[in-house]
Amino acid sequence: MNITCIAFSVVLFIFGVLFLFTKLYRFFPFWKKMPLQERAKMNMKAISINIGLMIIVCSLILLAAGVWEFFYDKIFIWAMIIWGVAIVMDAVLISTKKLYYHDDSKKGQVNAKQK
Numbered sequence: 687m688n689i690t691c692i693a694f695s696v697v698l699f700i701f702g703v704l705f706l707f708t709k710l711y712r713f714f715p716f717w718k719k720m721p722l723q724e725r726a727k728m729n730m731k732a733i734s735i736n737i738g739l740m741i742i743v744c745s746l747i748l749l750a751a752g753v754w755e756f757f758y759d760k761i762f763i764w765a766m767i768i769w770g771v772a773i774v775m776d777a778v779l780i781s782t783k784k785l786y787y788h789d790d791s792k793k794g795q796v797n798a799k800q801k
Contacts, residue, residue: 687752687753687755688758690752691748691749692748692749694745694748695745695747695748696745697745698741698744698745698748699742699746699749701741702739702740702741702742702745703742704738705734705738705741706734706735706738707738708734709730710734711730711733711734726788727788728787728788729786729788730786733780736776736780740773743769744769747765747766747769750765751765
């Protein structure tokens with residue numbers, strides 16, 4: 687049993703859950719410096735869920751490495767490589783596809799229907 691991996695997994699799990707269920711992003715400097723118009727465009731709830739789940743997955747990998755010696759010896763490095771690739775792909779997807787921005791065209795259609 688690897689106590690270091692278990693300790694880090696608990697810390698990461700708590701941080702991931704905080705990200706998942708709270709508005710933790712409001713405490714980061716990038717959020718405070720961002721203009722209000724840009725903040726209004728972003729769907730931070732969806733981004734927080736995404737980031738929280740990715741952190742929780744990392745904590746589960748660390749927990750498995752801490753509890754099972756076979757996992758630590760044979761699978762851990764490959765699991766972390768796959769997780770790292772998934773994180774990079776997720777970051778690219780978030781930044782290039784604009785999936786986490788509010789769709790202004792739908793808001794405009796709803797406002798037009800109400801008038």
